Amino acid sequence: MPGLASHVATAKKRKRQDPETNVQSTATGKTSKTEKSISASADVEDEILLLESQILESRQHYNKVATLLSYCQDHVHRRRSITAAVALCRIFCRLLALGSMSKANQAAEHEVVIVQWLQSQLGSYEEALLGLTTAADPGVQNTAVTLLMRLLKAESESPNAHAENIWRDGTFASLISRLIGTGIADAVREEFVVKYLRPYPDVRYYTFVRFTPSSDVLDKVISILSALDPDSKENSSLDQFYVSKLQPGSHRSMGSIVVRRKQAQELWLKILRSHLTKAQRKTILQMMAHQIAPCFTRLEFLMDFLTDSFNAGGSMSLAALAGLFYLMQEKNLDYPQFYPKLYSLLNADILHSRHRSRFFRLLNTFLSSTHLPAALVASFMKRLARLTLSAPPSGIVFVVPWIYNLLKNHPACTFMIHREPEHAATLTADGMDDPFNMEEADPMETGAIESSLWEIQTLQAHYHPNVAAIGKVISEQFTKQGYQLEDFLDHTYTAMLSAELSKDSKKPPVIEYEIPKKIFFQSDDDPGKGSLLIRLWDFSWLGPS
Numbered sequence: 001m002p003g004l005a006s007h008v009a010t011a012k013k014r015k016r017q018d019p020e021t022n023v024q025s026t027a028t029g030k031t032s033k034t035e036k037s038i039s040a041s042a043d044v045e046d047e048i049l050l051l052e053s054q055i056l057e058s059r060q061h062y063n064k065v066a067t068l069l070s071y072c073q074d075h076v077h078r079r080r081s082i083t084a085a086v087a088l089c090r091i092f093c094r095l096l097a098l099g100s101m102s103k104a105n106q107a108a109e110h111e112v113v114i115v116q117w118l119q120s121q122l123g124s125y126e127e128a129l130l131g132l133t134t135a136a137d138p139g140v141q142n143t144a145v146t147l148l149m150r151l152l153k154a155e156s157e158s159p160n161a162h163a164e165n166i167w168r169d170g171t172f173a174s175l176i177s178r179l180i181g182t183g184i185a186d187a188v189r190e191e192f193v194v195k196y197l198r199p200y201p202d203v204r205y206y207t208f209v210r211f212t213p214s215s216d217v218l219d220k221v222i223s224i225l226s227a228l229d230p231d232s233k234e235n236s237s238l239d240q241f242y243v244s245k246l247q248p249g250s251h252r253s254m255g256s257i258v259v260r261r262k263q264a265q266e267l268w269l270k271i272l273r274s275h276l277t278k279a280q281r282k283t284i285l286q287m288m289a290h291q292i293a294p295c296f297t298r299l300e301f302l303m304d305f306l307t308d309s310f311n312a313g314g315s316m317s318l319a320a321l322a323g324l325f326y327l328m329q330e331k332n333l334d335y336p337q338f339y340p341k342l343y344s345l346l347n348a349d350i351l352h353s354r355h356r357s358r359f360f361r362l363l364n365t366f367l368s369s370t371h372l373p374a375a376l377v378a379s380f381m382k383r384l385a386r387l388t389l390s391a392p393p394s395g396i397v398f399v400v401p402w403i404y405n406l407l408k409n410h411p412a413c414t415f416m417i418h419r420e421p422e423h424a425a426t427l428t429a430d431g432m433d434d435p436f437n438m439e440e441a442d443p444m445e446t447g448a449i450e451s452s453l454w455e456i457q458t459l460q461a462h463y464h465p466n467v468a469a470i471g472k473v474i475s476e477q478f479t480k481q482g483y484q485l486e487d488f489l490d491h492t493y494t495a496m497l498s499a500e501l502s503k504d505s506k507k508p509p510v511i512e513y514e515i516p517k518k519i520f521f522q523s524d525d526d527p528g529k530g531s532l533l534i535r536l537w538d539f540s541w542l543g544p545s
Contacts, residue, residue, distance in 0.1 A: 044080050052087040056094055062114065065091065065121050072128050078135075082143055085132065088125050089147045096158040103160075126151065126171045133175070134183035141188045148175055149196060149242075156243040163243055167206040176210040180220040189220070193227045200242040204228070205254045208263050213271045218280060222271065226287055230264075230294040264295040272305050282316065285309055288323030299331045310341060317345055318355055321362050339376060342366060343443040346383045351395035357489040360398055364485055367406065374412035378451075379443035381406055381413065382436050385455040393464040394491045400456060400470050401483035408482055416453045417474055466496065 051068055054061040068091070071077075071084035095101050101118050104111070129151075132144035152172055156163035166172065179189055196203045213221050241254070254260070276284070284292065288306070293299060306327065309320035321342070327333040342363070350359065367380060381403050388396045407414055436451040459471035473480075 044077075045083055048080070048083050048087050052091060055091050059100075059114070062118065065118070069121060069124055069128070072125065073131075075131075075135075078137070078140065081132075082140060085125075085129060085144070085147055089151055092122055092125065092151060093154040096154045099159040102158060130171070130174055130178060133178045133188075134181075138185035138187055141185055142191060145175070145179075145188060145192060153243055167202075167243075168209060172206060173210050176207055180211070180217040180224070186223075189224065190227065193224055196242065197224070197228060199240060201254045201260060202241045202243055205260070205263065208267050211267055213267070213274055215275060218271065218274060218276075222280060222283060225267070225271075226283070226291065228291075230291050258297070261295050261297050265297055265301070268292055268295065269301060272302075278316070281309060282319045285316075285319035285323060288320075289326040293323060293326055293330075299327055303327060303333060307335065310338075313344075315355065317341065318359055321359075321366075325362070325366060339366075340442055343379065343383070344441060346380070346387065348387065348390065351387055351391035351399075356395060360402070360485075360489060364402065364405075368409075370409050372410075373444065374410055375446075375449045376443050377406055377410050378413050378416060378448040379446045381416070381453065382446070382448035382451055383438070385453050386436075386438060388459060389455055392493070393462070393467045394493055394496060396459065396462070396467050397470055397491050398485065398488040400459070400473060401488055402485060403453065403456065404473055404478075404480075405482045405485070408478065413449070416449070416451065417456075464496075466499075 048068065048071065051061075051064045055064055055068075065088070068084045068088050071080050072088060074081050092101075095118065101115055101122065103115050126148065129144045129148050133141050133148075135141055135144070148171060152166065152170075155161055155170075156166050178184060179192060197207060198204075211221055272284070285306075288302070293302060296302060302323070306320050306324045310317050310324050312320075324333070324335065324338065328335060328338065345359070350356065353359070363380075367377060384399050385403065388399050391399075407417070434451055434454075435447040437446050440446045453474065456471055456474045460468055460475070462468045462471060
């Protein structure tokens with residue numbers, strides 16, 4: 001192994017330097033603590049390497065496995081413990097490959113005793129490695145996991161081994177329990193996913209078998225599943241197996257896209273039926289369309305979970321939008337209340353929300369069809385136009401281009417910007433009632449198609465110059481094919497302020513039309529005349545005190 005090679009090289013290098021160190025120590029008559037520590041560490045590593053070579057050379061030295069095991073179980077001297085663990089892994093892998101740990105038919109009694117003793121030492125070694133997986137140092141944890149996986153591979157491929165039992169109920173089951181526990185570092189868990197779960201379908205299969213989504217480990221299970229690619233038809237090339245020796249037909253079933261998707265579906269159903277917290281439910285909903293739904297062979301199993309989440313309202317409805325729309329598109333899910341529920345999400349807070357850009361990306365997708373009723377589209381446009389009157393500039397700059405694109409795709413709605421009043425003189429003098437009903441929950445009954453987008457014309461007088469400029473596109477000729485909404489979705493106060501500050505001003509801005517000479521009074525001759533402050537503080541009506 002690479003780790004051991006480095007130890008060997010270091011040990012040899014230090015051994016060549018020992019004579020020089022001794023000469024210097026003799027000349028000065030002193031030996032530093034660092035030199036003593038290095039010398040002691042090199043001696044221990046040399047001893048471990050010597051014990052390993054002796055064990056592999058002759059069966060007479062098998063009892064020295066116990067010495068290495070005691071070093072491995074020593075948690076005080078961590079470096080020696082890791083070096084001994086690596087050496088033991090090489091020893092057991094070699095013995096397993098040679099069949100020295102398998103009982104032969106009609107073997108002598110002393111041979112059976114040796115095999116049983118080696119097997120007990122192997123069990124103790126695996127327990128020691130499992131203990132190292134919860135060490136404080138993530139590097140030690142990672143080394144222990146790597147050694148365990150290497151050992152499991154050697155056990156499964158050894159003569160007369162029952163690989164199925166080893167992976168289902170043996171050390172691997174204990175390793176998975178540790179991985180989804182609280183003692184493992186996130187970096188170690190991520191590396192396990194990258195090195196073993198992603199490339200090897202057999203490791204993934206047995207990992208899913210051992211996953212028990214209880215409430216205390218549910219976050220870790222969801223985290224691991226979110227790091228895996230979904231098993232879809234486009235991703236069906238997992239034909240490299242970690243263990244070459246399994247039961248006949250096992251590789252064929254584990255490599256089957258149908259089997260993998262069915263297993264992932266059963267695991268996700270267990271998770272969805274458990275008691276999820278609000279944060280866990282949101283995490284799952286964000287993964288639904290791209291990672292969870294492609295794993296399902298029967299998408300109807302997701303309908304109840306998605307509709308319940310969507311009906312919950314608020315941010316939960318926002319998180320369920322993508323997954324629910326995916327079912328409507330791919331599996332023709334009949335959900336007639338989708339657009340009324342989507343319309344209800346357009347409230348006073350949506351243009352101030354930190355999830356604003358993600359919501360409007362989805363909204364643009366939901367209303368992109370040209371087959372939607374004009375009355376429905378008009379209600380969405382009108383409601384958002386009304387909300388812009390109290391929205392921040394960073395939220396308004398998206399709404400106007402979005403309305404422009406909808407008007408291009410739905411010509412029947414262009415009456416909302418070209419509607420001529422019947423009695424223009426009366427309208428100028430007394431105004432009129434807007435036929436649009438903001439309180440109506442059904443977007444087909446709001447009367448928006450009978451109204452006009454006067455809110456957009458109002459924005460043309462907005463205090464922010466960018467908003468005022470973009471509001472004028474509605475009053476111009478519709479010659480532009482459409483706007484790229486991605487150019488407007490991620491606008492923030494910071495971006496708009498930076499753009500203003502980076503502009504080169506040709507002349508200084510006008511701060512005051514007339515420079516005042518006094519703070520409270522217009523002049524010294526007549527203090528208080530025309531001063532609003534003095535009028536507000538006039539208590540003469542109270543009479544003499």
